Amino acid sequence: MARIIVVTSGKGGVGKTTSSAAIGLGLALKGHKVVLIDFDIGLRNLDLIMGCERRVVYDFVNVINGEATLNQALIKDKRVSSLSILPASQTRDKDALNKENVGKVLEELGKSYDFIVCDSPAGIEAGAMMALYYADEAIVTTNPEVSSVRDSDRILGMLASRSRRAELGLDPIKEHLLLTRYSPKRVEEGEMLSVEDVEDILSIPLLGVIPESQAVLKASNAGEPVILDTESDAGKAYQDVIERLLGETVEFRFLVAEKKGIFSRMFGG
Amino acid sequence: MALLDYFLRKKEKQVTTASKAKERLQIIVAHERNSRNKQPDYLPQLTEDILKVLRKYIKVSDESFSINLDKKDGDLNVLELNIELHDEQTAD
Numbered sequence: 001m002a003r004i005i006v007v008t009s010g011k012g013g014v015g016k017t018t019s020s021a022a023i024g025l026g027l028a029l030k031g032h033k034v035v036l037i038d039f040d041i042g043l044r045n046l047d048l049i050m051g052c053e054r055r056v057v058y059d060f061v062n063v064i065n066g067e068a069t070l071n072q073a074l075i076k077d078k079r080v081s082s083l084s085i086l087p088a089s090q091t092r093d094k095d096a097l098n099k100e101n102v103g104k105v106l107e108e109l110g111k112s113y114d115f116i117v118c119d120s121p122a123g124i125e126a127g128a129m130m131a132l133y134y135a136d137e138a139i140v141t142t143n144p145e146v147s148s149v150r151d152s153d154r155i156l157g158m159l160a161s162r163s164r165r166a167e168l169g170l171d172p173i174k175e176h177l178l179l180t181r182y183s184p185k186r187v188e189e190g191e192m193l194s195v196e197d198v199e200d201i202l203s204i205p206l207l208g209v210i211p212e213s214q215a216v217l218k219a220s221n222a223g224e225p226v227i228l229d230t231e232s233d234a235g236k237a238y239q240d241v242i243e244r245l246l247g248e249t250v251e252f253r254f255l256v257a258e259k260k261g262i263f264s265r266m267f268g269g
Numbered sequence: 270m271a272l273l274d275y276f277l278r279k280k281e282k283q284v285t286t287a288s289k290a291k292e293r294l295q296i297i298v299a300h301e302r303n304s305r306n307k308q309p310d311y312l313p314q315l316t317e318d319i320l321k322v323l324r325k326y327i328k329v330s331d332e333s334f335s336i337n338l339d340k341k342d343g344d345l346n347v348l349e350l351n352i353e354l355h356d357e358q359t360a361d
Contacts, residue, residue, distance in 0.1 A: 193287055
């Protein structure tokens, strides 16, 4: 049985696609068979973040409509052979996906993959509902900022009421909090909600804290998921996320601002 | 005094932004959760009344009966009743 994980948030621009790419690639690097699905029909971007945009021939909607087989549409990652990407379509209409046809595709993928990572579109419209409907686990991507936290709480409500697990009365979706764009310095200055603040409000278990990092933009510029940048704080933080998803207990890093030496404090810098 | 002002202002700022954000969020989130989960006040009484009427005619155990008020998209509310009927349907 594949683990179906949705990366969701409600609010746009908080790092869902960046996180999906990093987590998908990270799990594959650990030797697991992973498929990454872009559910953002009409606005695909996962291909760009993964660096495979030139290799898209068929997409998710082609598969749904029977115009291509899954194998034709899946793009094998050039870096890790156990990772595949199913791109979203760019032009088709959003209503192409429904519970039945998405369910069939996921069932088929579940036969050959260990992890199915679903990159959700922003919002609470049909596309986002489709992405979370079949999920076993949800990574709720949140920025330490009021509108993002509020939207995450809305999404938690949806996970608990609109998913397949909720409808069938099965065990609820396992929820994980992924706090992104975290700036310990601003937290210490009292300008940003802290990890504890967000945990208090959303009260779901913490999966990871990704520090605000220049490496993220560099990674998307290059089409190389940031987890490959093993020197960067963000890359390391995503590696910790992978360990935790695989059941390891890893201490949280990058939660406190780097202490400046007395000299740089005195003379600025 | 400027130096003192500087320190005082810094301290004041800490009280105002992040903690203000948390406080506002706690209130709005609690409020929204409430309206999300809230079943109308009449539901328990309605449930009892429906059961009373049903039991005039058929045997219904508490386990074989469920009632649910669901908010669907938009303004549509659906009242859903599930009653399991057994072979022996008439009351004694």
